[in-house]
Each structure stands twice: as C-alpha cells, then as structure tokens.
Amino acid sequence: MDDNQKQFIEDILDLLNQLDEGLMQLEATPQASAPLEQVFRIMHTVKGAANMFGFEHIGELAHHLETLFDLVRDGHMQVSDDLVSITLNAFDKVRDLLQKKNLSKIEDPKELKNHLDKVKLFLERNEIAGNAIDSVSRLSAQTTFVTYLVEVYPNIKITADGNHPILYIVKDIEALGMSKVAVEVKKGKTIDHWNMILATVSTKEEIESYFLFVEQECKVIISPLAAGNLLETPAYAAKINNFLDRKITKKQLNSFFEHINNQAQKPDMSDSKDEPTPIGYQQAIIKVKKHKIDDLLNKISELVILKSQLLNVAHQTHNIALNDVAEQIESVVGQLLGVSLDISLIQIETLVTLFKRLVRDLSRSLGKKVNFISQGVDTEMDKDIIETMTQPLLHIIRNAVDHGIEPPDERKSQGKSEHGTIKLHAFRSSAFINLVISDDGKGIDKDKIINKAIKYGLINGKAQLTDDEAFNLIFHPGLTTANTISDISGRGVGMDVVKQKISELRGSIKISSSTGSGTQFYIKLPLSRSIIDGLLVKVADTQYIIPINVIERIDRIPTSLLNRKNKIQTEVMINEKPVPVLSLREQYHSEKGGPKTSDVISINVNSVIKGIAVDMIEGMMQVILKPMGDMYNDQDFISGSAILGDGAVALVLDPDRLFSRHIKKDSI
Amino acid sequence: MNTDKKSEAYLTFLLGDEKFAVLVNYVHEVVELNNYTRVPDAPAYMLGIFNLRGTILPLLDTRIKLGLPQKEKTNKTRILILNVRDKEDATTSIGAIVDVAREVVEIEDENIQKPDDIEGFKSTTPVTGIVNDHGDITMIMDIHRVFSVDELSHMNKTIN
Numbered sequence: 001m002d003d004n005q006k007q008f009i010e011d012i013l014d015l016l017n018q019l020d021e022g023l024m025q026l027e028a029t030p031q032a033s034a035p036l037e038q039v040f041r042i043m044h045t046v047k048g049a050a051n052m053f054g055f056e057h058i059g060e061l062a063h064h065l066e067t068l069f070d071l072v073r074d075g076h077m078q079v080s081d082d083l084v085s086i087t088l089n090a091f092d093k094v095r096d097l098l099q100k101k102n103l104s105k106i107e108d109p110k111e112l113k114n115h116l117d118k119v120k121l122f123l124e125r126n127e128i129a130g131n132a133i134d135s136v137s138r139l140s141a142q143t144t145f146v147t148y149l150v151e152v153y154p155n156i157k158i159t160a161d162g163n164h165p166i167l168y169i170v171k172d173i174e175a176l177g178m179s180k181v182a183v184e185v186k187k188g189k190t191i192d193h194w195n196m197i198l199a200t201v202s203t204k205e206e207i208e209s210y211f212l213f214v215e216q217e218c219k220v221i222i223s224p225l226a227a228g229n230l231l232e233t234p235a236y237a238a239k240i241n242n243f244l245d246r247k248i249t250k251k252q253l254n255s256f257f258e259h260i261n262n263q264a265q266k267p268d269m270s271d272s273k274d275e276p277t278p279i280g281y282q283q284a285i286i287k288v289k290k291h292k293i294d295d296l297l298n299k300i301s302e303l304v305i306l307k308s309q310l311l312n313v314a315h316q317t318h319n320i321a322l323n324d325v326a327e328q329i330e331s332v333v334g335q336l337l338g339v340s341l342d343i344s345l346i347q348i349e350t351l352v353t354l355f356k357r358l359v360r361d362l363s364r365s366l367g368k369k370v371n372f373i374s375q376g377v378d379t380e381m382d383k384d385i386i387e388t389m390t391q392p393l394l395h396i397i398r399n400a401v402d403h404g405i406e407p408p409d410e411r412k413s414q415g416k417s418e419h420g421t422i423k424l425h426a427f428r429s430s431a432f433i434n435l436v437i438s439d440d441g442k443g444i445d446k447d448k449i450i451n452k453a454i455k456y457g458l459i460n461g462k463a464q465l466t467d468d469e470a471f472n473l474i475f476h477p478g479l480t481t482a483n484t485i486s487d488i489s490g491r492g493v494g495m496d497v498v499k500q501k502i503s504e505l506r507g508s509i510k511i512s513s514s515t516g517s518g519t520q521f522y523i524k525l526p527l528s529r530s531i532i533d534g535l536l537v538k539v540a541d542t543q544y545i546i547p548i549n550v551i552e553r554i555d556r557i558p559t560s561l562l563n564r565k566n567k568i569q570t571e572v573m574i575n576e577k578p579v580p581v582l583s584l585r586e587q588y589h590s591e592k593g594g595p596k597t598s599d600v601i602s603i604n605v606n607s608v609i610k611g612i613a614v615d616m617i618e619g620m621m622q623v624i625l626k627p628m629g630d631m632y633n634d635q636d637f638i639s640g641s642a643i644l645g646d647g648a649v650a651l652v653l654d655p656d657r658l659f660s661r662h663i664k665k666d667s668i
Numbered sequence: 669m670n671t672d673k674k675s676e677a678y679l680t681f682l683l684g685d686e687k688f689a690v691l692v693n694y695v696h697e698v699v700e701l702n703n704y705t706r707v708p709d710a711p712a713y714m715l716g717i718f719n720l721r722g723t724i725l726p727l728l729d730t731r732i733k734l735g736l737p738q739k740e741k742t743n744k745t746r747i748l749i750l751n752v753r754d755k756e757d758a759t760t761s762i763g764a765i766v767d768v769a770r771e772v773v774e775i776e777d778e779n780i781q782k783p784d785d786i787e788g789f790k791s792t793t794p795v796t797g798i799v800n801d802h803g804d805i806t807m808i809m810d811i812h813r814v815f816s817v818d819e820l821s822h823m824n825k826t827i828n
Binding site for chain 1: 703704705706707708709710714717718719721722723724725726760762
C-alpha cells in the first residue's frame, strides 16, 4: 500500500465518522435539508476518492448508495429506517476493511458483495415503486423529534430561587428532550416569563399535561417550530440563541422556521439562495503528527520549570526590574502552557456519534425505544483520554440501554413515555471535564446488589450500607447484576474496568439512582493526562506527589503508632475507625531517625479507606507528569516523576498500585 | 594523521584502576553528578532518576552493574549520558555513573585485539576488545550489552 493510499484511508475514516453522524441526524430530522446534503456530499467524496486511489469496489458501493440518496434528494423516496440501516451497515463494512489496512481484502470484490447486493435490491424495489412514496415505510410520528417553542407566563409573583411548583415543572419540561431556556425577569427578581426551545419526542398534549395543576397560576403557549431537532443543527441553533437573547422577535423566529419547513416540503428548491448562513467562518484545520505536539509540550514544561527557577533567583536578588521581567515571563509561560495543552484537545463529537450508533443499533435489537440526547458535544478533551474512555463509556451506555431502559410496554404500564431517554451532558469546570450520563430507566436495584454482594462474600450480611456504598459495589470485579447475562452486557469490559480506567486517568466516578426513575453516572476527568494536582510530601530525602483526587483526609499521628512488625497490616484508629496504614518510610526508606510525628493520608482505594504514612506534608501543587522510561516499568506504583520548582525530582505515587503491590507481596 | 587506516573515536573513563572506552557516537554528553531521586523497590544498580535540563533520565551505577565493588562518589564522579538501543531499534537515553571521565581518543581498528584472539575470554562479557598500548590497557565496552533497556527491565522484573 503506498503513502497516498494510506493517507486516503485516514481521510476516509474521518469522513465515515461524519457520515455516521449525518445519517443519524437525518434519521432524527428526515425533513431537514442540511443533514441530507451533508450525507450526500460525503458519499460523493468517498466515491471519488476511492476510485482515484484504486479501491473500485468501495467506489462502486458508494456510487449505488449515492444514487439512493439522490432519489431522496429529488423527493422520489423518503428517509426510512431501512435506508439508514443499509447505509450504516454498508459503511461499517467499509470502515472495517479500511481499518485493517489489508490491501488484498480491500480489493477483493467478495468482501463487499453482500452489501452491494442489498443496496442494489433496495434500489430496484424503489425504482419499481417509482414515485410511490407511500410504499416506503414512514417513520411513525412518535419517533421523530419536533422542536417547540414553549412560553410560560406566570400570573403570580415567583422568583427563581423560590420553590413554587411551576419552577419544577419548567425543569421537568426541560428534561423531556434537548432544550434551551431563557428567563425574563422583572424588577425585584420576579419572573416575567420563560422562553424555552424544546426538541422532544413528546407530543404537545404531553407537554401541556405537565401544567395541569398550575393552570390557574400561569399561561402556557406551546407552538411547534419545525420537525426534527433544530438544536442539533448549528445554523438553526444560532437562530434560536438569537431569539433567546432577544436579538430577534418571536415573529422573526417563526417566519424563519416557516421558511425552513416550506423548503423541506419542496426539496426541488434546493438551489434556493436563502440557505441559512452558517455562523462564524469555516475554520482552517491542519493535521499534525502527535509526536510534534508532545515535543512542544515537553519543551514548554521545561520552560515552566525554568520559569520557577528564574522566579526564585529573581526574588533573592531583590532587583525590582529583574523581578518585573520574571513575573511577566511567569504570566506568558502560564498562557503558553494553556494554549499548548489546548492544541491536543479535541471535541468529543466523534465519541457522541459512536454513542448514537450504539443506542440506535442496540435498542433496535432489544426491541426497545430509546432516544439519545447529548449536550455539550463541543466540549474538548485530550485525545488520549478520549481514546482511553471510549470503551468504558460505551459500556455504561450499553448497560443503560440493556438494563436501565425498560421495554416499551413496561414503560407504558408505569405511566412513562414509551421512549426511554439516555442523555450525555459534557461540560468543563476548571481543570476538569465532567461527563454526566443519565437514563430514565428503572434505576439500580440496591437490594439486589447487596444480596449478590453478600452471596459472593464481598460484604457482611449485617453491614448497613449507604446508597453510595451500595452503588459502588457494582464496580467490584465479578459482580454483574443482570439476571441473565445477555449477549450485549456481560462481555468485554465490566464496570470494574470502567472504574479502573477512570482511576488510571486520575478521575472519579459517582452513581446516583432511584428505583423507577433512572440512573446517573457522574464522571470527572482531568483535562490533561500530564497535569496533576497533587499533595507534595516528604519521606526521608525523597519527595512524593500523591494525586489529590483520591485523598479523603489527612491526620497527624505519633510515629510510634506505626512501629510494628507487620508493615501493611498496621492498623491505626483514624476518625474512630481502624485503617490499615502503609508507612513509606518503613517500607522504602530504612534510614533511622524519622520524625516524632507522621502524617497519615487516607486514601480511597476501591471504596476501601487505606492510609499512607509520610514524614510530613509540604503542600499542594500542580505538576507535570513525566514518564520514567521503560526501565522502571516494574515500579508501576510510581506513575511517573515531576520536576519541582527548584529542579528537584519528585515521584508521583499511584496509590491503587502501591497497595495492590503489597497485598501481593504479603500473600507470597 | 594517517587516513589510510580505519579508526574510530572513543571516550575513555575509569572504574577504579581499570580503563574503559566506549564509542563516542553513543555518548551524548558528560555531566557532573548532582542530585538524583532514588526510586524505591528497584535493583541496586538502578540508582534512581535525575533531571537533565527538564528531561527525566534513569541513573545507573556502572560499577554495581559490572559486579565491581561499590565506591563512594567523589567530585570526579561523572555521569555519561548514553544512547542505548531498546527493543524496537529505537534509542533511549540513560545516565551511567563512572568514577572518572577521561578523554576522547582515536583508536585504530587494527590496534584492537578481539576477544577470540585472547585466551580464556568469555564471549558474554561486555568487553568486545582490548587495546594494549605498551602495557596501558584499555577495554572497549559494548554499552548495549551493559545497558540494554530490554535486559535491564527484564532483570528488574525478575528481581522483584
């Protein structure tokens, strides 16, 4: 395979992800023209490129699919379940072939024949049917999104921080789908009205029913804007934002979408000059080899260290001019670090496409009705972190579809909408990325987990567990709560691996769940793998960094409490509970003459509190993790090193591995 | 200078009274021994890690590695920054402590006695040749044999 072909594969793989995204958007908003155009354009590009680089079978498949979508574009065919499935499956196979980079397989006509036949058959059937749009299975009205404008005018005085039911009803409505809300406030914080744009599968009547008990206290106007989820299309979302920011009036908004609706009904008008102008300009993108960015980051982290040294030296000289310059350098270097870290961040959009696909395919095969809603897909994350988190997140979503969301009839009998909803909400807070995955399924059965844990001897039958403690049990290896291990869950990674991966990234995960109304996973991940917020501690001459995220509490105890034979099993009463404490000094620094007191850092290791005893704590600091090289692979309880302000090197501890290393050694 | 004869540049250094030489191509630089951080639970010859202008390198004790008696560090102690091969034909930098770093010399190939010429010489030793300059003996050391990353990390594993 030559370089051009390799480059082609990389480019096409990128395009295929966009295609998936476009197809699923098209399925959600079959009337909208933007996703259709996008799908069509990508197929065309794939076809052209494949033919040019000699992958004629891929080209042929793309050609026939393009023909299908051409029919859709010309209004001779409608977007249907089958069409989207056939297309997705065909390109899945193409992706699979390309990823394996096996030239003889790519060139083997047999590989794609099956899909090609299906596409041709589909095409024939639809051509025979001619313009008979009715022959194509229509998506039922219930499964499609409609975007509404919901206006709520309270008749009484209420404030946002009050607890009037209307406030909660508005919150409930928000959660019916993807939504954006603006609150208009009068003088004295009284709420004048809410403007909400809601893209949902719920009907107008359903939304109205929420206001049944507050009919006297408010006026509600629900007006449909257009079919489909308008918030997912950037140009429409921008228009909506303008409305919510009161830059355009309701009338302007309505006329804008009327126009869109008209256009969707008459696809022949595709040449219309009044296409919504996309917001912002097309940003130029360049592809860079990863190692170049790594090199850049390395150099900048050297600069960060030199900067600290410069500051130290400057302070000692008491030279004002020098101090000034040093401080300016500090500020610029800080910004430089921020910018360069930003370079390696990418939007989680690709991840979201994967999730949509999973939810779509899985819910179909399980006969469930599930919508996937995402919020904050433009949130950026480190590429490595995204790669590490892909499988764990897929697992959580797989579980949500498989075990969380109930079958439609069961949901109906409980008074829920037939459609379950799985929601991913991503947002950034300081140096962390937060991912909240929630579903409105049946929730985690706490008693079932506890019983299972007792059965497997993980916990004592008499133990009183808090909700947190009980839910955390699902991260225990070997505890699956599904009664029957289905084909979907219970293979590949388990929840224990999910937890382990997140800990490796120095993140955290929390679960909340209530029976009947669903489960939420709160995942917090650091923005970058290489920046660590840590506690700097000293043991003999060695400085260690303990990542802040695992630390529960810190206590100072007399060192004499630690002086026993059995190092790991030394139990110390901390917060009135016995905690096994490992003394780093006793374990690794046999030098005599430790201090009279030691600081015990309590750490949460797989939901169990354990202590690490150190000589003293020197302070909190943010450091850049540097690998120690392959030579120290076996010292895996040290995840790397960090250069401190004075040029000294501290060791970054991996508490999880530190304890498992000693448990292993003790048992030998 | 005699250009007819094939010669290569070597850096010579001392371990005790013994003089060694390594191909200068593999020596990145020679630095003084400052602070280093001990990495716990590692074999004795793996002294720890140190900061070379912002890059973290492993520090190895050449004496311990070769089975020679340990010696106090002095102000003549130096670190040779060496580029050694690791498994995938890539190179890794390491720091190797020697008692004294001497000088760069040109050694002609024909002056190097190969081990097979020397009686009772074991082929497993890291010394690949000997130069005998009127009784002043220099041993040519193959650093990849002494400090192969593959081997070191393997030994590290077995010891633990």
